[in-house]
Amino acid sequence: MTPMAPMNTVAAVMQLLVAAAFVSIPVVRHRFGPAAKAAAVAELRRQDVRPEVLEENKLRFDAGGHETAAPVTVAAVMAATAALNFAGADLAQLLTWIFSSLVLLMNAVIVYSNLTAVKSVEAAFRRKGDPELARVEVAPFLKAAEGAFPGWVRAQTYLRNTLVFGGSAVALAAVTLI
Template identity: 35%
Template sequence: MSEYARRPTAIGIAVVANLLIALAFLTIPLLGLVYGDDVQTAAEQEVVAQGLPVSVLADNELSFRESGVAIVFPVVIALGIALLGWWLRTGRPAARIVSLIVMPVVILANVAILISNASAVSALQTMFDRSNDADLRRLDAQALFDAALGAYPDWLPVLTSTRNTVVFGCAVLVIVLLLAPSARAYFRSAKQPATTPA
């Protein structure tokens, strides 16, 4: 019997779930690359609207463009999760063990992202208030944040909700599927030495 024929449906679904998680993580850098300039322009316009010089952001090394680690990190995560899904197809027991470790980490990391996003405005305002730059201390972080967010398309909240649902739902699904009896048997069979017909 071929390896494909022996692979249980649970593993196939787990592989697809990994790919969906990877795609969900890619939405972050893609949005940043596509709308980064518009977001930065909106932030600078808000600075001017608050009666401050547009250079106040650059002078304090503040940018609303996604760049550097903000772009690379989610791409690396997405590639890693996609590769982990491919590894699961092989039936290697190590792939199942690593997945059962990684998926809870993915869930916790997404929780951390949600918490960070929820506290972004207050953290930004605190940074402004503690700055040595008098102009920066005058900035309204909430208005600046709202202006930058407004540069994104109207469907951003739907995309964000969908992304979070996919990450949480698929990560939990992978865990459940890998704990299923058929998956345990599939990975256990990979430990057995291959036999040749007499």
């Protein structure tokens, strides 16, 4: 181990912020997912689509399954890398380069997915092969689910993305300057 440099501390703090940002995803979904599902079910009924189609196709709005596992895993990896940076471990710089770069790329994919959600969900519904699911008007369906989240969640999403992109970039810059 080398003595901890100030840049290691900067990288570690940024990585902890990124970890917190990722943990916020399942927390918000856990808290407001049931309301989003209820709104989506109401929209399906309005469209004269059986709400059971969601369960039959394993479509969820809560924080179960990969909706929790993926962001919590990212948070754990970033926290572990932060701990190595705080400790001044020689491996910290390499792991920061690997994991912060991956997080930047993953978050870009997440943002793209959110921006193209209607088309992506329409395509996913068609791939499922369920004729009833294929009848869903996706735009109002997604709008109903999104509308069940409090208004501050949109601001939290922007803040989360800013923290992830900015924090990862600063962590990468910090370990470059070590």
